[in-house]
Amino acid sequence: MSDARDLRADTALTRDPANPSRFRGEINEGWKVVYVFGGVTMYTALRAMQEALNRPELPLVTANAIYLAPVPPGPITIDVEVLRDGRRASQVAADLRVDDSDQVALRVHGVFGAAHDTDLTFQEVRCPEVPRPQDSPEPPTDRPNPFGHIPFHEQTLWRPVSPLDDPGRGQFLSWVRLARDADPDLLTLAVHGDVLGPAVGRGIGPVHGAVARDRHPVRRDAGHPVGLAGDRGVARRRRLRDRSRALVGRARQALRDRDPDRQRPRLHPERELLTNLRRILPCEGRKRRKLGRCC
Helix, strand or coil, X not given: CCCCCCHHHHCCEEEECCEEEEEEEEECHHHECCCECHHHHHHHHHHHHHHHHCCCCCCEEEEEEEECCCCCCEEEEEEEEEEEECCXXXXXXXXXXXXXXXXXXXXXXXXXXXXXXXXXXXXXXXXXCCCCHHHCCCCCCCCCCCCCCCHHHHHEEEEECCCCCCCCCCCCCEEEEECCCCCCCHHHHHHHCCCCHHHHHHHHCCEECCEECCCCCCCHHHCCCCEEEECCXXXXXXXXXXXXXXXXXXXXXXXXXXXXXXXXXXXXXXXXXXXXXXXXXXXXXXXXXXXXXXX
């Protein structure tokens, strides 16, 4: 895709000369869904945290984000605080605001650390048996889209593995990567990990406007461990894999409705979205590959 945007160029940051812990940038409209895609704002905040820490020997290990307000395309300000700078691990926090607003739109915490040997392993991490990305069909272009044109979709190559319109289990499998090739960047896991909708849509069923209808919300005891929905929100777990199908990260999301009187969760601006991203430390000497994921 020659017209695809360059994520790193579009999230370039400039340090405030009067405040070394403050960074300014401007996010292009090409990364917009309705507002800027949440994974892109988290990626931008992580970049600021990485630059403020300035410890290239300590890559990102885990991060979590709380989305407090929408972020439209345009100027942003990020204030970074290094909470602890240790020999083998450092903890960093960041607040992202729209331009010079007093309202925090996104709060991110992250741990940067050195890889080390451990006897601990993740359980049940075998990749599902799915077609390779090049053998998976592109999504149909004539599929109904109630949101109209979405610029963000032009920035990724997406290959669904699960049926797109098949209500049932709250789980969705797909491959995805940035449309414009770039140098391998661990922080882009934040972009690929921020997809709550497809699994929730399959679990809840057909929708009318923003409210689910004709189906009861999927519950924890209904046998749907991946996509969960209740009266006050939905939750989602995701596994991120490279093309060799090796596990490279895990992401979890919870969408909580702020209105206690609402009978069903709705995806709308009055929400609090929490995202947790955890990287799987690669084996010594393993080369980073183009990211794909299968959750």
